Amino acid sequence: MIEPIARPRRKNPLQRTRLPTLPPGARSRASHGFTRAAAEGRFMLQRCDACAAFCYPARDACPACLSADLVFADAPRRGTLLSETTLHVPADVHFRERAPWRVGLITMDCGPTLVAHLHADCQEGQPVMMSWQLDQSGQAVAFAHPERETPNMADDKQWREMTADPKFRRALVTNGRSVVGQEVAAALKTAGASIVFVGIAEPWKPFPGEEKLRALGVDIVPLDIGDEKSVADLAADIGGKVDILVNTTEHIRAGGLLDRQGTSIVRDEIDQTYLGFVHLAQAFGPAMRMRGSDGVNSAAAWVNILSVYALANWPAFGAYSASQAASLSLSHSLRAELRPGGVKVMNVFTGPLDTEWFQTVPPPKVAPRAVANAIVSALRRGLEDVFVGDVAEELRQRLAANPKAVERELGA
Amino acid sequence: MPSTIRTPYDRVVMAVPVTIPYVRYSIESAQWWIGRALKSLVENAGITPRDIDGFCVSSFTTGLESGIGLTQHFGLCVRWLDTIPLGGASAIAALRRAARAVQSGDASIVACVAGDTNHVDSFRFTLENFSRFNQDAVYPYGAGGANGSFALIARNYMRMFGARREDFGKIAVAQRSNALRNPHALMKAPLTLEQYMSARPIADPIHLFDCVMPCAGAEAFLVMREDVAASLRLPAAKILSTIERHNAFGNDPVQVRGGWAMDVDELYAMAGVKLDDLDFVQTYDDYPVISMMQFEDLGFCRKGEGPDFVRQHDFTIDGSFPHNTSGGQLSVGQAGAGGAYLGLVEALRQVLGVAGPTQVKNARIGLASGFGMINYDRGLASGAAILAGPSS
Numbered sequence: 001m002i003e004p005i006a007r008p009r010r011k012n013p014l015q016r017t018r019l020p021t022l023p024p025g026a027r028s029r030a031s032h033g034f035t036r037a038a039a040e041g042r043f044m045l046q047r048c049d050a051c052a053a054f055c056y057p058a059r060d061a062c063p064a065c066l067s068a069d070l071v072f073a074d075a076p077r078r079g080t081l082l083s084e085t086t087l088h089v090p091a092d093v094h095f096r097e098r099a100p101w102r103v104g105l106i107t108m109d110c111g112p113t114l115v116a117h118l119h120a121d122c123q124e125g126q127p128v129m130m131s132w133q134l135d136q137s138g139q140a141v142a143f144a145h146p147e148r149e150t151p152n153m154a155d156d157k158q159w160r161e162m163t164a165d166p167k168f169r170r171a172l173v174t175n176g177r178s179v180v181g182q183e184v185a186a187a188l189k190t191a192g193a194s195i196v197f198v199g200i201a202e203p204w205k206p207f208p209g210e211e212k213l214r215a216l217g218v219d220i221v222p223l224d225i226g227d228e229k230s231v232a233d234l235a236a237d238i239g240g241k242v243d244i245l246v247n248t249t250e251h252i253r254a255g256g257l258l259d260r261q262g263t264s265i266v267r268d269e270i271d272q273t274y275l276g277f278v279h280l281a282q283a284f285g286p287a288m289r290m291r292g293s294d295g296v297n298s299a300a301a302w303v304n305i306l307s308v309y310a311l312a313n314w315p316a317f318g319a320y321s322a323s324q325a326a327s328l329s330l331s332h333s334l335r336a337e338l339r340p341g342g343v344k345v346m347n348v349f350t351g352p353l354d355t356e357w358f359q360t361v362p363p364p365k366v367a368p369r370a371v372a373n374a375i376v377s378a379l380r381r382g383l384e385d386v387f388v389g390d391v392a393e394e395l396r397q398r399l400a401a402n403p404k405a406v407e408r409e410l411g412a
Numbered sequence: 413m414p415s416t417i418r419t420p421y422d423r424v425v426m427a428v429p430v431t432i433p434y435v436r437y438s439i440e441s442a443q444w445w446i447g448r449a450l451k452s453l454v455e456n457a458g459i460t461p462r463d464i465d466g467f468c469v470s471s472f473t474t475g476l477e478s479g480i481g482l483t484q485h486f487g488l489c490v491r492w493l494d495t496i497p498l499g500g501a502s503a504i505a506a507l508r509r510a511a512r513a514v515q516s517g518d519a520s521i522v523a524c525v526a527g528d529t530n531h532v533d534s535f536r537f538t539l540e541n542f543s544r545f546n547q548d549a550v551y552p553y554g555a556g557g558a559n560g561s562f563a564l565i566a567r568n569y570m571r572m573f574g575a576r577r578e579d580f581g582k583i584a585v586a587q588r589s590n591a592l593r594n595p596h597a598l599m600k601a602p603l604t605l606e607q608y609m610s611a612r613p614i615a616d617p618i619h620l621f622d623c624v625m626p627c628a629g630a631e632a633f634l635v636m637r638e639d640v641a642a643s644l645r646l647p648a649a650k651i652l653s654t655i656e657r658h659n660a661f662g663n664d665p666v667q668v669r670g671g672w673a674m675d676v677d678e679l680y681a682m683a684g685v686k687l688d689d690l691d692f693v694q695t696y697d698d699y700p701v702i703s704m705m706q707f708e709d710l711g712f713c714r715k716g717e718g719p720d721f722v723r724q725h726d727f728t729i730d731g732s733f734p735h736n737t738s739g740g741q742l743s744v745g746q747a748g749a750g751g752a753y754l755g756l757v758e759a760l761r762q763v764l765g766v767a768g769p770t771q772v773k774n775a776r777i778g779l780a781s782g783f784g785m786i787n788y789d790r791g792l793a794s795g796a797a798i799l800a801g802p803s804s
Contacts, residue, residue, distance in 0.1 A: 025552070085615045092540075247736050
């Protein structure tokens with residue numbers, strides 16, 4: 001039985017902020033198959049194409065038949081906890097300040113034995129369900145959950161280290177003028193975020209949904225992410241209490257290169273999307289990285305909402321796709337730079353949203369609420385790459401199969 | 413199990429047991445410790461370094477210097493060289509390889525040495541860089557090191573076979589009382605069962621006195637032909653039999669036995685001795701539960717009877733079952749790969765009758781075992797040897 005976590009008290013400025021330390025992060029190249037699985041919330045193990053045996057830890061040859069055809073395949077999640085231990089005196093500083101820490105040996109129904117972090121409700125001899133999680137070093141680790149839901153399950157101490165649950169955390173949603181921003185603010189509030197800051201550029205100008213947004217009990221703050229000073233001013237004010245930042249910036253214009261005159265539209269796209277991201281990262285990133293281990297409301301995640309066409313250019317929205325690709329690339333830099341703080345960078349890839357700027361695009365389109373719910377769910381599960389909606393999911397699969405086919409077909 | 417017909421180690425002997433007294437921390441390098449051991453070997457044997465034509469070395473902390481680098485470091489010109497990275501099974505493996513090299517004439521005097529230093533950060537470095545599976549699939553899980561891994565094995569063993577902490581404590585307490593007679597043991601204070609039971613938990617059910625103390629030190633011996641030993645007037649021990657096994661019983665969900673169980677019949681058959689003939693046993697004691705497992709796997713009792721066996725015996729030097737007579741790693745300290753040699757070198761002393769304060773009366777035949785490399789979820793390497801003194 002897990003005791004629910006308590007709302008953190010106001011921080012005592014005289015007390016030390018617990019500095020971030022990372023769990024051991026070195027991995028073999030083969031092991032990053034689990035990193036990929038963890039990023040998307042899948043449970044995969046290596047399976048031999050020749051003899052179908054699952055194996056673990058990651059190998060370069062099958063221990064049953066020596067075949068080199070080991071592929072990472074979705075695997076049954078169920079196993080049994082055979083033996084457990086509580087580590088009281090771990091060897092490195094990260095776990096030492098988190099001790100006691102429970103780990104166990106799990107025999108999987110599909111064969112292999114896994115060493116795993118244990119949810120507190122896992123019991124020796126009982127079935128468990130496994131997942132891959134990204135720990136604070138950004139690397140995949142096996143995590144054992146009880147087979148069935150238990151009270152306050154998400155408040156487990158070890159589980160919370162793997163996730164970015166909004167409960168009792170403070171979030172900044174960068175653009176409250178958009179429907180997506182409003183839905184994200186509402187979803188975070190519902191998920192138990194203690195404060196939701198919502199950025200509004202030129203707040204004296206009314207906008208659709210304003211009344212409903214204010215009624216949520218969010219904190220409206222002035223923020224124009226295209227303006228470096230505006231972003232810096234807000235960071236100076238609230239930068240030390242942003243635990244989750246959701247970059248909901250959207251600047252969508254149709255068209256590619258040849259049908260546009262000059263560069264002013266492209267410049268706007270770059271200013272709003274790419275440079276806006278740069279402004280946000282430079283203003284808020286350093287404090288978040290510093291606060292990655294700061295207790296129940298530690299800085300936990302940076303979320304970007306990106307078009308799935310960041311992964312493959314869609315010429316109908318060609319310049320927009322390129323601005324998204326630039327942001328995606330930048331997000332990988334940010335991810336590496338926030339890693340010393342144990343702060344996750346989550347990219348949420350969506351197909352065209354059901355909003356005014358995609359008016360001419362036929363369905364299926366993604367409802368802003370679906371994006372918001374996907375973000376909360378992914379924060380709770382600690383994911384890194386999330387695909388929302390059928391278009392995004394389809395494109396993910398097509399890219400995995402043949403990226404060249406995707407390029408030709410999107411350009412047809 | 414059908415026993416292969418193995419060539420006996422006829423006319424090959426072990427001689428010159430060397431221990432360079434341990435220290436908890438050392439600012440010296442592993443090379444320094446290995447060098448001291450080599451120096452003792454040649455001094456005690458009355459030979460020069462040029463007489464050593466075979467060299468077998470084990471160490472975790474020589475850094476970039478491998479066995480070949482060490483030959484130049486120490487000015488050894490050898491015609492046979494081996495580097496054995498088998499952790500706690502290194503000594504048995506070294507003995508086996510050296511004995512065959514000598515027997516075949518590939519070398520005539522082989523120096524077998526294990527030594528490690530222990531700087532304040534050496535142990536953590538060794539833990540972090542132990543093996544690929546450990547790096548990928550064990551160390552990120554709480555960084556418990558060997559304590560965490562053996563805790564999982566110990567807990568499972570306790571539940572399956574009814575072992576209690578008191579049983580492990582009995583082994584540890586007996587070894588401490590042996591260690592009090594060994595001037596080189598790092599642990600100098602007596603240990604009571606009450607102290608053992610109330611020690612702080614490290615990784616449940618492993619508590620403080622289940623753990624070895626990492627330290628710096630070196631151990632060594634020579635392997636040569638019987639006639640060479642005689643011409644040097646060196647007391648020497650016969651090698652009656654040896655076994656070695658790696659990655660045994662990989663399908664056991666949790667380790668409850670080591671490779672010994674696969675080869676134990678051959679161990680006694682080759683030696684031509686019965687259990688009763690053994691005057692002492694030196695098990696590999698990285699944790700008492702592993703010693704208990706060896707009592708079973710080496711044939712002193714059946715699987716699952718380890719706890720009862722422990723309850724029925726006295727493991728002190730003068731007891732009914734003299735065991736880890738130097739005090740073992742639990743009380744002498746674990747000098748890295750030297751820990752593998754501790755039991756074998758002590759066994760050599762015992763059968764030569766030169767163990768001094770820890771000498772078992774009239775010890776003529778004894779067994780030493782090794783166990784090593786918890787690569788992922790279990791110790792992979794196991795080995796054992798039976799030695800006999802010159803009078804037997």
